[in-house]
Amino acid sequence: MRMSNGVEWALHSCVTLSQTQEPVPAARLAELHGTPPAYTAKHLQALSRAGIVHSTAGQIGGYTLTRPASEISALEVVRAVDGDEPAYRCAEIRQRGPLGIPAERCSRPCAIARAMAAAQDAWSLALARISVADLAAAIDADSDGTAMADVRRWLTTAAG
Amino acid sequence: MRMSNGVEWALHSCVTLSQTQEPVPAARLAELHGTPPAYTAKHLQALSRAGIVHSTAGQIGGYTLTRPASEISALEVVRAVDGDEPAYRCAEIRQRGPLGIPAERCSRPCAIARAMAAAQDAWSLALARISVADLAAAIDADSDGTAMADVRRWLTTAAG
Ligand code: FES
Ligand code: FES
Numbered sequence: 001m002r003m004s005n006g007v008e009w010a011l012h013s014c015v016t017l018s019q020t021q022e023p024v025p026a027a028r029l030a031e032l033h034g035t036p037p038a039y040t041a042k043h044l045q046a047l048s049r050a051g052i053v054h055s056t057a058g059q060i061g062g063y064t065l066t067r068p069a070s071e072i073s074a075l076e077v078v079r080a081v082d083g084d085e086p087a088y089r090c091a092e093i094r095q096r097g098p099l100g101i102p103a104e105r106c107s108r109p110c111a112i113a114r115a116m117a118a119a120q121d122a123w124s125l126a127l128a129r130i131s132v133a134d135l136a137a138a139i140d141a142d143s144d145g146t147a148m149a150d151v152r153r154w155l156t157t158a159a160g
Numbered sequence: 161m162r163m164s165n166g167v168e169w170a171l172h173s174c175v176t177l178s179q180t181q182e183p184v185p186a187a188r189l190a191e192l193h194g195t196p197p198a199y200t201a202k203h204l205q206a207l208s209r210a211g212i213v214h215s216t217a218g219q220i221g222g223y224t225l226t227r228p229a230s231e232i233s234a235l236e237v238v239r240a241v242d243g244d245e246p247a248y249r250c251a252e253i254r255q256r257g258p259l260g261i262p263a264e265r266c267s268r269p270c271a272i273a274r275a276m277a278a279a280q281d282a283w284s285l286a287l288a289r290i291s292v293a294d295l296a297a298a299i300d301a302d303s304d305g306t307a308m309a310d311v312r313r314w315l316t317t318a319a320g
Binding site for chain 2: 001002003004005007008009011012015031032033034074082083085087088089090091093094096097098099101108110111112113114115116118119120121122123124125126127130134135138139141142143147150151154
């Protein structure tokens with residue numbers, strides 16, 4: 001089971017975007033963590049499709065969060081990039097073979113599939129409870145309160 | 161994020177093995193859910209490496225669980241087949257770019273990585289709490305108590 005590595009970039013970029021109301025050009029988001037343009041564009045598109053970021057065109061065009069960072073959960077960002085299919089997919093193997101259960105008696109998911117779904121729910125709930133604002137605050141706390149100020153300062157400087 | 165589809169087979173097969181003390185030949189486990197011999201062998205090997213099943217050679221050779229099914233968790237079976245790497249892997253992107261944090265100040269995992277690890281822990285805990293015996297009981301309850309009796313009966317009949 002492996003998550004797309006774009007999730008790390010997307011979460012960090014949403015934290016960055018939470019530090020400004022001004023649109024941030026894709027090139028600056030790429031510069032911040034040293035990601036290639038195509039990679040950056042692909043994941044910004046995913047965040048945009050999921051309604052997490054909004055792009056504005058024009059000379060000062062770029063990306064902003066669509067909502068306050070306290071209203072965007074880590075789960076939304078993860079799903080935007082990694083998809084929202086559950087990790088475990090039941091192929092109904094209980095219907096196969098000599099003891100196969102007829103499909104019409106399989107309307108309720110298999111007990112094994114239910115256990116796996118419950119685990120996925122526990123995972124989702126943990127991430128639904130954490131917002132992008134929480135992550136920004138936690139990163140800031142780890143840096144003794146300098147990290148987000150550094151991000152804000154960097155965002156207001158001209159691109160290198 | 162996607163789990164190996166062998167997990168479904170492995171969990172069902174452990175439930176099957178929980179119904180007998182006698183070794184069950186790989187060919188019978190393959191027959192039960194219609195899986196190809198190579199697929200079956202590969203996953204039995206994984207379960208064996210993880211210490212969940214034990215193989216005995218000889219004329220009545222086959223596989224047995226190494227412990228009572230109540231002492232084998234769903235988590236162990238999932239990890240045996242799918243591996244135990246966490247789904248989210250932090251590539252330390254915080255160390256990259258113009259605001260990169262020096263590695264020596266990154267001994268504590270990033271707050272984002274910690275949030276992802278906490279979600280993984282919630283997932284693991286949910287599966288650690290469910291045993292193969294629980295799954296067998298739940299499947300049996302779903303069938304109004306006929307499923308495990310059918311498995312036991314089938315296991316005692318000669319291979320077709
Ligand atoms: S049939 Fe899919 S988990 Fe049981
Ligand atoms: S550096 Fe990897 S999650 Fe933040």
